[in-house]
């Protein structure tokens with residue numbers, strides 16, 4: 115069942131979204147070779163708890179940390195660890211979900227660690243562009259498949275691949291709500307292809323891989339990696355569909371993007 119949020123509810127989600135963006139920005143400010151993913155996870159935890167938020171990924175189905183931090187060929191759901199240290203040239207995906215006063219926000223960003231290869235830099239640019247295209251398609255009168263198509267064509271026209279096993283989602287009082295927001299078009303037309311209506315709130319989250327769309331899950335039961343171990347980027351915003359156009363809820367206080 116899809117929920118349609120009132121302007122008041124959307125403002126509550128924006129509060130959650132600002133905390134999400136602020137937490138991701140803390141990681142960006144602290145990012146350097148040698149820092150461990152656990153240190154970054156604890157920065158996220160402290161930032162969110164100091165503002166009265168609840169960390170939605172903590173113990174979600176048993177997830178053992180506060181955020182998902184995924185390095186290089188890790189696509190999503192990387193587990194922060196004390197001994198996992200970043201190196202110059204890595205890329206790091208930071209995914210944070212927060213609930214405050216009953217409403218949720220969810221966003222992700224992939225950052226370069228120091229100087230990265232041209233290949234990595236291009237992947238980050240395309241991944242970000244895919245998110246922007248998906249957001250631009252999130253307009254009243256469009257359908258979910260229009261968002262999917264915009265993202266997929268952006269990735270594939272750049273020679274990259276979108277992950278199909280994981281998708282974006284509705285979000286509101288729960289982290290994961292209807293509808294699903296795939297980053298690709300189904301081979302058969304979608305049986306259920308909802309029209310975008312005022313008040314729908316979507317977590318749009320392209321996962322873009324250089325070499326293959328195929329992924330596998332590591333023995334830790336969480337970390338999703340590209341099958342060919344090629345690099346992967348993940349960009350996500352929580353976006354409200356509104357009469358005047360898409361409204362990004364996971365921006366920093368003042369309206370800037372993270373990074």
Ligand code: MG
Pocket residue numbers: 220221282283317319350
């Ligand atoms: Mg999400």
